[in-house]
């Protein structure tokens with residue numbers, strides 16, 4: 572048993588794994604512990620609502636590195652271990668079984684826990700979240716015996732799950748409380764397009780659908796009740812309504828932060844020698860005009876991991892990576908670059924009816940983000956418009972005979 576390490580990483584997901592990889596790539600020779608409360612070695616989370624859920628990719632193919640990698644790099648894996656408290660002055664963390672571990676630096680990469688319902692019936696069996704391998708395995712184990720699935724939440728995870736389940740021949744109802752899907756992350760043009768696609772694939776997609784209860788029989792969920800009184804029968808209920816950042820031990824230890832933990836451009840929290848990265852880190856982002864935000868993406872977790880690792884090693888770096896994200900639904904590949912927060916104009920480039928187009932977001936004339944559907948060329952070239960803070964003529968942006976790279980000044 573060890574009782575102290577040079578660097579302790581809490582959370583063995585995307586960000587945590589990347590910190591350990593980066594430290595060794597940078598020739599760090601000290602001791603590293605990678606601690607995670609899931610039993611698995613680090614794996615990719617995006618396939619949990621896509622290829623893995625569909626049965627198209629086995630678990631081995633979604634592992635971030637093969638199991639032996641971690642031993643070869645001398646990273647001590649402490650899996651199935653939950654950190655319940657931190658003593659920042661003593662540089663010590665405490666596990667839920669009471670054991671302790673000292674650290675020189677601590678990197679918190681705890682991600683988040685799925686927000687669940689709190690309406691009547693929320694405790695019934697058959698209500699699923701989609702965050703971990705165990706979550707997806709639990710759903711997959713039941714799929715053979717069921718017909719009707721109700722998905723609550725029209726964000727990316729809910730929509731991706733709807734696409735997979737439809738392909739598997741299930742009857743799917745998707746319920747979104749707001750007046751359009753993807754309302755928090757994308758413009759109305761993109762929402763409209765995806766709503767039409769899902770309906771064309773047979774999903775009963777309803778917006779403005781407010782869930783008031785889960786109905787049940789014999790302790791099991793059997794339907795979703797709306798504020799209109801309608802009871803939609805379902806054999807399985809999937810909830811995709813966001814996450815709560817997993818930061819309780821840090822906040823209890825005195826770190827600043829609301830809706831996550833606050834970090835600076837080097838991923839330092841307000842506590843000495845404690846860093847935070849990924850889904851739980853509220854950080855200043857140059858692509859949000861310097862505002863502090865929280866991002867939930869693989870890009871953000873990996874790039875912040877790099878910044879934290881290099882900062883610990885004494886290198887002069889700041890987090891300034893361009894945000895990007897993707898989503899696969901049916902045969903549609905969405906690629907997003909930049910942040911559309913605060914946009915005041917949108918331009919549709921191409922025709923959504925062709926199932927290949929981009930939505931370009933402008934703020935005071937400047938290109939700040941693109942959502943590209945089956946339009947990888949726009950995604951690659953549009954990125955340059957964002958980095959270059961370009962303000963091209965909107966008519967030219969909409970003209971598909973002009974390449975976006977021609978508009979970079």
Ligand code: FAD
Nearest residue numbers: 582584585586608616617654681682849850867868869872
């Ligand atoms: P995570 O990868 O969630 O890792 C955090 C880990 O820390 C977890 O294992 C957690 O159990 C553990 N942990 C938390 N608290 C403790 C504790 N106290 N003690 C020990 N361990 C702890 N992003 C994209 O860019 N593209 C996509 O297409 C995409 N699709 C997604 C689909 C799904 C179904 C999900 C769930 C996410 C998706 N994301 C996608 C988001 C992306 O997976 C996350 O942004 C990314 O995993 C964040 O990495 P992280 O290291 O911050 O957190």
